[in-house]
């Protein structure tokens with residue numbers, strides 16, 4: 001009960017701050033004028049590694065992924081990103097169960113790590129049964145060719161048939177599963193907040209030709225960095 005009262009007091013206080021004269025009153029006739037909380041916790045952000053705080057010892061810290069070889073439902077260029085819909089891969093993220101809904105790519109990376117962009121960032125969008133979203137962000141750098149990335153590139157070609165094809169999500173994730181976690185938002189409209197982000201700093205490689213294949217479709221589809229506004233960035237693992 002106490003935290004409910006505190007939350008009510010906070011809302012009242014925020015409204016009062018905006019409304020001035022009507023101190024302490026919630027104006028239910030003009031709810032559209034209530035201050036929105038939807039611009040305070042946006043993504044992406046620059047991850048300042050030295051400022052990240054270590055996770056509490058009593059937090060379940062693992063990022064376990066299984067059934068990583070998953071059937072491809074659809075590979076599409078949806079007008080703002082290359083996206084792969086797939087539905088079998090599951091994850092246990094900080095002790096809660098999620099299922100992968102889709103993944104897509106941004107160029108250059110949306111998140112930066114100590115100010116550094118990577119050529120490409122993959123967003124693996126996981127959904128819990130109650131609708132909660134957890135997105136795993138993976139950085140891609142130039143190096144060895146990536147078989148799973150090639151599957152995506154091949155399936156984008158006109159006439160490609162993805163029926164009965166699978167993709168190994170594990171090939172698109174780094175072996176080191178240390179991550180930075182914070183609460184943010186979708187990075188495309190409607191920019192919904194309260195999205196859990198898990199940004200893996202260990203990059204995965206693609207060949208130059210593979211990176212170029214993604215960049216040929218979207219040389220730039222990354223949202224600009226958003227202010228942290230005091231949110232904690234929590235470090236798990238290495």
Ligand SMILES: [Zn+2]
Pocket residue numbers: 104106123187
């Ligand atoms: Zn994204």
